[in-house]
Amino acid sequence: KAGVTQTPRYLIKTRGQQVTLSCSPISGHRSVSWYQQTPGQGLQFLFEYFSETQRNKGNFPGRFSGRQFSNSRSEMNVSTLELGDSALYLCASHRGGGLNTEAFFGQGTRLTVV
Amino acid sequence: EDQVTQSPEALRLQEGESSSLNCSYTVSGLRGLFWYRQDPGKGPEFLFTLYSAGEEKEKERLKATLTKKESFLHITAPKPEDSATYLCAVPDSGGSNYKLTFGKGTLLTVNP
Numbered sequence: 716k717a718g719v720t721q722t723p724r725y726l727i728k729t730r731g732q733q734v735t736l737s738c739s740p741i742s743g744h745r746s747v748s749w750y751q752q753t754p755g756q757g758l759q760f761l762f763e764y765f766s767e768t769q770r771n772k773g774n775f776p777g778r779f780s781g782r783q784f785s786n787s788r789s790e791m792n793v794s795t796l797e798l799g800d801s802a803l804y805l806c807a808s809h810r811g812g813g814l815n816t817e818a819f820f821g822q823g824t825r826l827t828v829v
Numbered sequence: 830e831d832q833v834t835q836s837p838e839a840l841r842l843q844e845g846e847s848s849s850l851n852c853s854y855t856v857s858g859l860r861g862l863f864w865y866r867q868d869p870g871k872g873p874e875f876l877f878t879l880y881s882a883g884e885e886k887e888k889e890r891l892k893a894t895l896t897k898k899e900s901f902l903h904i905t906a907p908k909p910e911d912s913a914t915y916l917c918a919v920p921d922s923g924g925s926n927y928k929l930t931f932g933k934g935t936l937l938t939v940n941p
Contacts, residue, residue: 719872746927758873758916758931771921771928805872809927816926817863818918820872 717742719808719821727827733794736824740787740808746770747789748818749781752803761804764789796828831856831922835915835932842939845906850935852917853899860926862900864893865916867934873916907939 720739728734740747748763748771760773764783781791787808793800803825807818832855842848854862861880865873877886879895886893890911892903902915914934921928 721872748927748929750929750931757933758918758929760921760928760930763925763927765927771925773928807872816861816920817875817878818873818927818929819875820865823870823872825870 719806719819721804721806721821721824723824724822725825725827727829728796729829730796730798732796733792734796734826735790735792736804736806736826738789738791738806738808738821740789740806741810741819744808744810744819745787746809747783747787748807748809749789749791750805750807751775752805752823753801758805761791793826798828801826801828831919831930833917833919833930833932835917835935837935838933839936840938842904842907842937844908844939844941847903847905847907849904850902850915850937851899852902852932854917854919856919856922856930858922860920862895863918863929864900864902865918867914867916876915904937907937909939909941912937912939 722737746765749761750758752758763771767783778794783789803823805823807820836851864876867873877893882897916934918929918931920926
């Protein structure tokens, strides 16, 4: 069974640009969540999508946005990039239902803003 | 606000030297506690879910336990390949099981 796939693996962008990251969840998983990981703050929740609807949102500015498609694939977008946005962006998919809420993570996208 | 604190921040062991990692949490109405392993440059790998105090889960040299205030990850006779950052996380006490609060992790190094 294929795991969570994130593309691209690495990105280098310039301040002020925007970026789109992609995530394909495990087949059959309908919930996708996104996290930002930095050395100082650790893993921080960005948002979660289920059936194309954002159900939860973390404490990040509006420059961070996302969406989910009907096939459960998800994208996140960061506009007007800042140096502090440099991080590992992780996508996770959840089987969902009852207590089965374990998050299964992809390899992440390493974003560097210069 | 939900808080998850892991200790120690870093732990260096000799191969075969058993030890424990701690994860303490302040969450109202715990609905599970998750342990993950993360290797450098990779995403976290799911290890265990614990749901109630007294519960234990085992996998190879790892055993996770849960009390009402903390969880322990016991590592028995570790090997160099167990070197990684170990993370614990809890679901948001606000009601969503899909929004996790993570601790900062324990960086474990096992020397041969």
